[in-house]
Amino acid sequence: MTMKFVIRQLVRTRVISVSEISDCPKFDLVLLGMGPDGHVASLFPNHSVLGENDEWVTFITDSPKPPPERITFTLPVINSASNVAVVATGISKAEALHLAIDDVGPDCPSLPARMVQPTNGKLVWFLDKAAASKLDGAQFSDLG
Numbered sequence: 289m290t291m292k293f294v295i296r297q298l299v300r301t302r303v304i305s306v307s308e309i310s311d312c313p314k315f316d317l318v319l320l321g322m323g324p325d326g327h328v329a330s331l332f333p334n335h336s337v338l339g340e341n342d343e344w345v346t347f348i349t350d351s352p353k354p355p356p357e358r359i360t361f362t363l364p365v366i367n368s369a370s371n372v373a374v375v376a377t378g379i380s381k382a383e384a385l386h387l388a389i390d391d392v393g394p395d396c397p398s399l400p401a402r403m404v405q406p407t408n409g410k411l412v413w414f415l416d417k418a419a420a421s422k423l424d425g426a427q428f429s430d431l432g
């Protein structure tokens with residue numbers, strides 16, 4: 289049984305509710321990590337799958353990070369959730385976080401992490417000090 293089939297069944301039986309806006313499943317919580325390149329789920333920068341608007345679940349066979357073959361929720365599903373939490377830790381994530389969160393202007397390449405913008409839900413970032421160190425205005429008091 290495929291993941292897509294299972295989710296369709298859960299939506300059909302209303303175990304998972306449906307977004308009024310996108311017709312996608314509306315998960316209560318989507319928990320994501322972010323790679324140093326700004327990818328979330330298996331949505332990588334500049335990949336054509338970022339433009340997938342028809343499917344809820346899709347696949348790639350050319351992931352730049354192993355393993356090459358991956359399945360992933362699409363952006364419309366992620367952005368239909370009631371709550372999206374993104375966890376990122378460590379200095380290797382700092383630059384991508386700056387590009388994903390700060391007002392970096394129109395020339396910024398469209399990072400998948402920046403494309404996580406719940407339509408009708410909340411977005412919360414969970415960061416450690418190193419990951420947050422390049423955010424505009426980053427100033428942290430040492431709480432010991």
Ligand SMILES: O=C1O[C@H](COP(=O)(O)O)[C@@H](O)[C@H](O)[C@H]1O
Nearest residue numbers: 320321322323324328329330353
């Ligand atoms: O490849 C992936 O990497 C990201 C980030 O992983 P992390 O171990 O550096 O936190 C992960 O969130 C994503 O789900 C996975 O596909």
